[in-house]
Amino acid sequence: MGQIVQARGSAVVATSDTAPAQYLTFTLGGEMFGVGILNVKEIIEFGNLTEIPMMPAFIRGVINLRGAVVPVIDLAARFGGKTTTVGRRTCIVIIEVPEEDTRHDIGIIVDAVSEVLEIPASEIEPPPSFGARIRADFIHGMGKVAGKFVILLDITKVLSVEEIAMLTGSDAGATDALPAPGSI
């Protein structure tokens, strides 16, 4: 699995050699992350979130995006950390995730959106095999910007609908065992 991911990652880097890709960077728990700008549909203010019961913590709920119901993922929780506390600059970044023939719109909660950066492929390092505290397959590469690393996310992995559905599935199984309401 790891090998396949590696191979794919390098292939992406190779193809983007000629045209430096643009990344939207944002902060999350004090760290800088980036996602390919082509995946980003829009950035909206945090609010009007409807929670979905019986779901794992990283699924914060759904929002109404001009008539479409879009799920919102808490990235920090998805990476295994604490759930994001909503602040003044908290945003929802709407990301289009390609999955087989279809596309899903998914929102991610970020602490603050920074800027759009152009990072040439030569400035992208492969992810460290460990130490990032994030699953290696989530990371597309480490972009070097002004001597600092920006974690560039592989959005198809982080927001894999298939995987998230599986996680909620096992969780739904767990809720079966939850105490029934008002049970003795």
Place this chain on the structure above:
Amino acid sequence: MDEITSVFIQESREQLAEMEAGLLRLEQNPDDHDNINGIFRAAHTIKGGSGVIECHFIEAFTHRVENLLDALRNNELAVSPPLATLLLECCDHMVSLIDVLAAEGEAPDADLGAKGDALTERLKGFLDGIGQPAEASANSELAVQDSTVEVESSGGGIVLTDSWHISVRFGENVLRGGMDPLSFIRYLASLGEILGIQTITDAMPVAAEMDPESCYIGFEIQLQTRSSKADIERVFDFVREDCDLRILPPNSKLSEYIKHIQELPEDTMRLGEILVRCGALTQAEVDQGLSEQKSSVEHAQPGDPTAASQLGQILVDHKVVHKEIVDAAVVKQAQVNDKKAKDARLVRVQADKLDQLIDLVGELVIAGASANLLAQKSKQVDLVEATSVLSRLVENIRDSALQLRMVQIGDTFTRFNRVVRDVSKELGKEIDLVISGAETELDKTVVEKIGDPLMHLVRNSLDHGIEPTALRLERGKPACGRVALNAYHDSGSIVIEISDDGGGLNKEKITAKALERGIIQAGETLSETEVVNLIFEPGFSTVDKVSNLSGRGVGMDVVRRNIQALRGAVDVASVEGEGTTFTIRLPLTLAIIDGFLVGVDKAAYVIPLDTVVECIELKNLPSDRNFMNLRGEALPFIRLRELFEIPGDAPPRESIVVVQFAGQRAGIVVDQLMGEFQTVIKPLGAMFRHLRGIGGSTILGSGEVALILDVAALVQTVTHSEQQLLPGRSHAAPAALSSNQFTQH
């Protein structure tokens, strides 16, 4: 793919479905002539259509099938089971051929081609088996009757009355109008086969008077086609105003031909000759007809209209024209007209256009709700009035729009006639399929997706449900097994039942198998319902022999998953020795429902209105148990606040919404009741497909997202988790143990 081809493919599929249904009826009722005609018409339409789009491999094969059907239609062949089987196989083959065309294939691949050849051989076998009745009884009086038989099978040169006769005289201005008479003839040829054509140049003046820009010609055409008169007339639509068109249907009485000849401007004798030449009549018939006519004219006044009818009578008496053939022709005409009239009342619409409409109506409903909300906030009476009228209209539009997409389940059910027939033959069992509730309507999208699970369940009933005939007799049951399909509406869902009167499910065997497969643990005790529902577990199959019908153990859990994907549920009930009933419960529509809006804390939830029975205040609870006394009935209820782990304390006055589904009642405790709400279902998407208890989401007038409760799943989840929570539960003495459990607290 061009439009004609796609229309042809679509229509052919419909024709083939009709043909298949007809063939199945044929087996039951071999003497139904209308039915045979219907089958023939279907095959013929496909043949004609394939000719038009120049798809020769379909045309060639269908032509052979048509030959056999024609023989059947003319009572040359008797319907026998092997013949019916062969025709059904041909029907299947034609479906495959259409598929090839649909996949834009040039020709069928080798396998399919070989299959087609094999079928052709067998068709030939049947056709060769037909004697030569035409030769045997080829006396002059019956010539006309027999010739209709000969037309298709030999294409022979005797009398061809089974074809249309068309007389057309083009008007002088046809050429000036930019029309080429030849192109009409060419187009006519696309309707069928032109057997004979004669050009009439009698109107041509002498060279000195002739205007080269005028058209003087006419044609006598003998056309073999199954198109209707209207179709033929349509060919000449462009020159309808400017030509003299006469069409004689097939099997017309000789008298009509004579009348026809006389009506035409040209010389009678010469026309007679022409008709003979283009194959409409034999010389003998013309002579006979004309001389009879002459003699009757001698008796009657010239131009007396009764003369012709007298002649007709004479001819019928002389058996030149067979009475039945005339009648059959008339009936056929009437049928064609009926079908046309029925078609005219239907409009074909692309499914995605409908979907688009439904989407738009959905947006309209949401926009209407938000306008309503604003109007109420503004407290302007006029505005409130206006928006409420508006929302009532929107509601009507919504209902009619949804109605557009509703189709009857009957078509899906009748498909199983064939399945039952084939499978029962294969298994050597005698099985009847009983269909009821075929007129029950449900959303097209649901119908499309329910076919496969139904197929699995029906096959399962046929294969495992119905016992072999010998065993049935031993058990004192009728030899013929019965599988029933039933559909009906029940509180906002549609219920489909597949039942059989077979051996039922063997509970010990299921338990043993489940233990062996590790689906349940030893010592686990289950209720009867739970035991039979184990068959839906993955990897479960009780039959030792794997047949090619079912029994691979992949069936039932796939069935359940497919049905759950449609927000539905499947259950099985079985009485050993008496039969099994599968019950599928599906939502009626996947788009818009009437909802009942309730609130818990700040969140809003929608309960499908069809399931809501009443709302009552939650008070005077005897204890902290989750059931209450509802007019003497113990009503269990669910506290949404606790189930969904919504923080905060309950308000002092809570309400309980009593819901009903599948004959079961339950209560849902909520903070507040917010009234009825038109709910446009927005699916939550693939990410939430494992979420049980929530059927989808909707958008409120305020723009907020509200969740739609799936009442049945919700109650099931709670029941399940509560049962898991109570340890030491036993079915041997469930009452005693659970009461014991209660007393511990």
